[in-house]
Amino acid sequence: MQDRHRVPGPPESIFYIPNFITKAEEAKILESIPPNKWIALSHRRLQAWPARLTATNTLITSSSASSLPSWLQDPVVSRIQALGVIQGSTHGDVNHCLINEYLPGQGIMPHEDGGAYWPVVATVSLGASVVLHVTAKIASGHMAEGEGESRKEGEGVEEESRNEGSWRILQEPRSLLVTFGAAYTETLHGIAEVEEDVGLREGTVANWNLLGDREGIVKAGGRNVRGTRVSLTLRDVRKVSKLGGKLFGKGRS
Ligand SMILES: O=C(O)CCC(=O)C(=O)O
Numbered sequence: 001m002q003d004r005h006r007v008p009g010p011p012e013s014i015f016y017i018p019n020f021i022t023k024a025e026e027a028k029i030l031e032s033i034p035p036n037k038w039i040a041l042s043h044r045r046l047q048a049w050p051a052r053l054t055a056t057n058t059l060i061t062s063s064s065a066s067s068l069p070s071w072l073q074d075p076v077v078s079r080i081q082a083l084g085v086i087q088g089s090t091h092g093d094v095n096h097c098l099i100n101e102y103l104p105g106q107g108i109m110p111h112e113d114g115g116a117y118w119p120v121v122a123t124v125s126l127g128a129s130v131v132l133h134v135t136a137k138i139a140s141g142h143m144a145e146g147e148g149e150s151r152k153e154g155e156g157v158e159e160e161s162r163n164e165g166s167w168r169i170l171q172e173p174r175s176l177l178v179t180f181g182a183a184y185t186e187t188l189h190g191i192a193e194v195e196e197d198v199g200l201r202e203g204t205v206a207n208w209n210l211l212g213d214r215e216g217i218v219k220a221g222g223r224n225v226r227g228t229r230v231s232l233t234l235r236d237v238r239k240v241s242k243l244g245g246k247l248f249g250k251g252r253s
Pocket residue numbers: 098100108113123132146147148189231233
């Protein structure tokens with residue numbers, strides 16, 4: 001990762017790259033997401049590719065073939081691979097993608113991604129901008145989670161906290177956010193359930209100088225009116241079990 005993409009403020013390391021994919025690539029990915037695979041949650045909906053993790057945080061895959069569909073593999077996964085951030089992981093590659101969709105007013109409670117994954121997460125945002133709140137972990141009152149379908153409400157910190165140890169990162173459509181190191185293990189992240197993000201300016205947005213379109217935010221008076229945002233959360237799940245090998249491999253041939 002190039003140092004010029006590093007987000008100043010939060011613990012190392014968070015990197016932000018605007019326009020990581022083009023508008024045409026964004027549109028193609030949004031079209032490719034199958035409409036019949038959504039899992040409805042109370043505050044958003046999600047898809048897990050190639051599958052949800054089991055209760056023991058294992059990813060069960062059906063064959064030796066590439067586990068992610070081609071519309072995720074290219075250009076997103078291949079481009080993340082080229083950044084070199086995932087090469088040292090358990091499998092040296094991204095093997096899992098959560099797709100979250102948030103309507104205006106929807107969000108996700110502060111949480112950490114936990115030990116199911118190699119501690120590197122890459123998030124591509126599609127469709128609309130959103131503010132991600134990053135907060136230094138507090139000694140109690142948070143929970144580690146994998147897929148997040150059972151996040152507890154009321155945990156974590158106040159959304160509008162201006163304490164030290166709290167940062168706002170604006171994620172524009174088509175941008176990439178990569179989190180690892182102490183930022184992965186020592187912070188929580190969440191998205192407020194609001195119809196618009198307000199007060200966005202140099203002093204309140206940690207990645208202000210890295211944004212693709214600062215002018216648009218300034219013109220809008222520091223407001224981001226929420227639209228439908230889809231995020232791709234790409235990670236390397238540590239535990240993988242190959243179903244084909246286990247069930248049919250023995251005794252055949
Ligand atoms: O939508 C996002 O950017 C955050 C998603 C997230 O935190 C998660 O899936 O663990």
